[in-house]
Amino acid sequence: MANVLLTHDMLAERALFDLKNELTFSRNVFTGYREEFHAVGGFKKGNSVRVRLPNRFRAKKAVTVDPIELEERNTTVTVDIQAHVAFALTGQQLTFEIEDLSRKVIKPAIIALANQVDADGLAEYVNIYNMVGSPGTTPSDFSFLTAAAERLDNEAISREGRVSVLSPKAHWSMADGELKFVFQQNMVDTLIRKGFIGRFALMDFFMDQNVVSHTVxxxxxxxxxxxxxxxxxxxxxxxxxxxxxxxxxxxxxxxxxxxxxxxxxxxxxxxxxxxxxxxxxxxxxxxxxxxxxxxxxxxxxxxxxxxxxxxxxxxxxxxxxxxxxxxVSGASGSSHPQNMFFHPHAFALTMVPIARPMSANKSVMWGSATDEDLGLAVTVSTDWNSVAFSENTRIDVLYGWDTIEPEYCVRGTG
Missing domain, CATH: 2.40.30.240 (Elongation Factor Tu (Ef-tu); domain 3)
Structure with missing residues (x-):
């Protein structure tokens, strides 16, 4: 049977599928704020919205009611990062089976984008004030994990849904140390969830090579x-x-x-x-x-x-x-990886569809795909450059990272 000519909407759907499977840190944060954005036809870089955070209360032991004024907590969520991968895509390649094109072109491009999105998210460590571990010492035992769990408990953070993202060095140090048997279990989950390495101390553990180092x-x-x-x-x-x-x-x-x-x-x-x-x-x-x-x-x-x-x-x-x-963040001028222990509500990833240009599917071939449940969106476009006499295709994502509730995270320095 002859191959079907792939449309840009089909390319975008496949790119979105691959993106969902390649994200690690970003799959474990809050993505619900995209619902606060409202625009017809998509968004542009720099769009922002003000969102309210949950109120907090302290119990009183008294019969008489003495209401207090609510301390309004809010923050601004901004989609200020547009990242892309560009390449030349020929008409012949558009006759490939989608799986073949994904393997050769789309997935490698998405891997680069997914790593960029994860790295930008992990760079939010600069907003986190709780830290455990010894700067300059790679963690390898239970005490590192339990110290992070204890700090989250001290901040009264829910134990449900906690996540840890470790650097490769911390991961392998743990895997060869006291947690050897913990990190070698649940192999089925490991295959299903990218980077998953086990569960311990009420947290799901992941490895992400994009863990950022802090320079003191x-x-x-x-x-x-x-x-x-x-x-x-x-x-x-x-x-x-x-x-x-x-x-x-x-x-x-x-x-x-x-x-x-x-x-x-x-x-x-x-x-x-x-x-x-x-x-x-x-x-x-x-x-x-x-x-x-x-x-x-x-x-x-x-x-x-x-x-x-x-x-x-x-x-x-x-x-x-x-x-x-x-x-206490380390010796003068030193640099240390910042592993992350957090509840998903510590960070918000807001990824929105890019505004559709008037030239879409006229002078520019255009396709987009959105996953409302995961809060992800991808755009694929191709245009003709008459000056260079070439045709270029690009895959774009428009997103923003915000530290919503920093007390919901603990940095684990290494």
């Missing part, structure tokens, strides 16, 4: 101090006692002596008064006199905060003047 700022001083006592709701920390030109980079982690983390639901201080970690949300170069103002996350709310803010309490006490500040 260069510095002379590992410690400094708080210059002025913080206020409730602060997102900056005044520093002193460092060395001029020390760098604290976005993604670096600091602690403040005697400032412990708390369970936001109960307000209880973490066991052993474990210190609250803060992440730098912008680069800082320490100025003359060893001082500077560091932008941080999470917001600082102590037990003394207004009652309206207690459901999002983050620390037991405010950072006070002269409290010691330590940089």
């Amino acid at each position: 700022g260069t510095r002379v001083s590992d410690t400094g101090a708080v210059a002025t006592t913080s206020s409730e709701g602060a997102t900056t920390l005044a520093l002193k006692g460092f060395t001029e030109n020390d760098q604290i980079l976005q993604g670096d982690i600091i602690t403040v002596d005697s400032v412990a983390g708390v369970n936001p639901i109960s307000g209880q201080v973490w066991e052993n008064a474990a210190l609250r970690q803060f992440v730098a949300t912008a680069d800082l170069t320490i100025g003359s006199g060893g001082t500077g103002t560091l932008s941080i996350s999470p917001k600082i709310y102590s037990s003394a905060a207004n009652e309206d803010f207690l459901p999002i309490q983050t620390v037991n006490d405010l950072p006070a003047a002269n409290d010691v500040v330590a940089i």
Whole structure:
């Protein structure tokens, strides 16, 4: 039987099928915000929408009702990344069986796109303030995993649906260490879910070669101090006692002596008064006199905060003047992979159909496919370049990554 001439819609459907099977990190995050976007004919790079996050509450032991004002939590979701793979596709190749064309052209192109989408998602680690592990030491035993699980418990994160994504080195170190038998089970699932390596500590474990490494700022001083006592709701920390030109980079982690983390639901201080970690949300170069103002996350709310803010309490006490500040993300200038332990609601991948041009299926051959359940969309197009006298085909995806609830994730440094 003669082969059917493949249309661009057929190519897009196959590209979407291959994309679903090649994603690892991206298959384990929240993709529901695409429903918040509304546009006829698709979207353009830069489209954004404001979304509300779930409210939080703290229980009271009292008969009398004393309602509080809800602290509105919201964030902006933006589709600001357009990635593509381009190639020359001949008319003869369009007469191939779809499986043959996928093997030779579409799947290799989608593998490149899937890796890009995953890598962009894993780069969201810079927004995560909880970290476990020892910088410079590849994890290999139970303690690394249980420390991450414990931190998620301390943040009152649901145990249902937790996921871990490990770098290849961490994966193989674990697979040859104490978790050898855990990571060699469930072979059927391994074949079905890309990168799946087992389940332990109430988490599904995956390996992804796109795990990103964090480079720590260069510095002379590992410690400094708080210059002025913080206020409730602060997102900056005044520093002193460092060395001029020390760098604290976005993604670096600091602690403040005697400032412990708390369970936001109960307000209880973490066991052993474990210190609250803060992440730098912008680069800082320490100025003359060893001082500077560091932008941080999470917001600082102590037990003394207004009652309206207690459901999002983050620390037991405010950072006070002269409290010691330590940089704990690694040695000066060092680089460490950031494995991820998270609940899917930590991150949002929003992938939307690209706006259909007026020339679609006129001067430009055009096809698109969407999976509403998984929140994925792919476009395939071909046009004629009269200047170069050539015909080019491209596969495009339009998406955005957002860290929605950073407390739902823990970085595992290696």
